[in-house]
Amino acid sequence: MATQFDEGFYARADAHIHLSNDQKNDAQAVQAGATPEMVNASMMFASARFCAWISAGGFASGGAMALGKKEITDYFVEGFKQMLEAHLDDYARNFDAYMKPQP
8 A cells, every 4th residue: 555645646536436426326327226335346346456457567477476465465455444444433523524414
């Protein structure tokens, strides 16, 4: 996980969030039964696939990559855990403002 974020970090993250929100709110998708949880599952799948692709670029062979699987997994899981915990804390502290906005 990057320890320092570059200038475009939040803009890229926001772009992913906006795409997921668009998918969650898309009338055809909703009509077809897509739920926010389904959109989240798709986002997680895409993130995992991209993480695997990024990781593969650091190895000379599939065998070498397989040997590094635990280290790779630990790296991404720990990074996700830190980010998720920070966001959960933020939402708990600001629950009413985030979840019950005033008109």
